[in-house]
Amino acid sequence: MGHVKQGFVVLVILTSLVFIIAYVYDFSLMPVTHTLTWFNIAKQTKLYNVSEELSGKKNVWNFLINQTIQTTTTVENPIASVSTEPKSILQYIAHPSNYHFILDEPDKCSQWDPFLVFMVPVAAHQVEARNAIRSTWGNESSVQGKAVLTLFLVGLTGGPEAQQKLEEESRQHRDLVQSNFVDSYFNLTIKTMVIMDWLATCCSQANFSMKVDSDMYINVENLMSLLLAPNTPRENYITGYLMWDRPVVRRKNSKWYVPKELYPEPKYPTYVLGMGYVFSNDLPPKIVEASEAIKPFNMEDAYVGACLKWLGINPSGPPNPSQFRTYIKDPKSQDLSKVITAIAGSPEKVVKFWLNVKGHEQINHDSKNKDEQD
Ligand SMILES: *[C@@H]1O[C@H](CO)[C@@H](O)[C@H](O)[C@H]1NC(C)=O
Ligand SMILES: *[C@@H]1O[C@H](CO)[C@@H](O)[C@H](O)[C@H]1NC(C)=O
Ligand SMILES: *[C@@H]1O[C@H](CO)[C@@H](O)[C@H](O)[C@H]1NC(C)=O
Ligand SMILES: *[C@@H]1O[C@H](CO)[C@@H](O)[C@H](O)[C@H]1NC(C)=O
């Protein structure tokens, strides 16, 4: 009896230790499957490093939080409360109606009539990332007989010279949508909401859309098979790499830090990881509507999760969760030919992953033809 008790105490201590370690190491982005190891977390940080990284993040935070607090104070002021209740500055900032498009492709969807639209948020200067996608999965304009469209969403550029370059690129490719917000990591929620707004206003005819990061490999064929499957819902549907029961990161030096002032609850509602989530195209106008009621915070994917919760829509787990992958160690063409998403991490790797799969398909095809001849 004595050592049963002892064993129990040891078990409790061990369990507590595991929890403490998990907490310290920022468990919040530990994905649900085994694809990400402790080491990869450090790598994952690089994912967002791409020049959208903010310097002096703390000052930015102070500034924004101070603004919210000030507006809240005005509400308490008896004179101010006579007039309509002022929205918080942050809410004002995140709602897409506060922005306008500098570059746009308003007729693209009516001309193309796509079944599926990829919307890729990217910084204006990341032309290599765009070119990698244009020459690979973004160039697949018809898959299983369905039209597919890929567009890039950028914010403001650094100056007139960069703007001119961007406009040239836009004339050449006709796949850029630019909105007038300051492009930064903090502002990714604005970017996502502008994407939702664009889909709602310029592309309501599409059946499905996907928000996908610019360093991703996408297997469009497999995604199309998922979307065309008879039991895939056509409405109120969103799927990808599911994140549930995730604690909000409160450590100020973390990339994923969200202050209590912006999001007071300790956990996020279930959401779909921002690297790539796919949704039925009835959702964008609903999410835009929800965003008027939901105070914005800087985790774009969790914010979409909060909007969905407000709407009473649950993200769906994909039929085969192993198809929504984050990092794949040593990705072989066999692995990539089964997935829907994988983090490539750089423009070169996007091309490499894609060629891997295409080359493999070609070889399979050739040997099949050879078998038929034999
Ligand atoms: C990440 O940012 C740091 C400076 O903030 C820079 O030195 C480093 O090269 C960046 N890494 C990548 C992969 O962009
Ligand atoms: C925000 O407010 C705090 C205290 O109210 C102040 O110390 C800080 O300097 C303010 N930051 C900015 C950027 O205004
Ligand atoms: C897209 O594919 C077509 C042929 O399918 C090819 O001619 C074109 O060069 C490709 N575009 C890019 C940017 O690679
Ligand atoms: C976010 O965008 C808004 C609107 O362009 C801008 O005023 C604000 O400074 C940006 N915030 C950051 C942290 O970049």
Ligand SMILES: *[C@@H]1O[C@H](CO)[C@@H](O)[C@H](O)[C@H]1NC(C)=O
């Ligand atoms: C796509 O949506 C249109 C209506 O917008 C519908 O008529 C069509 O059947 C849908 N296509 C598929 C394959 O579900």
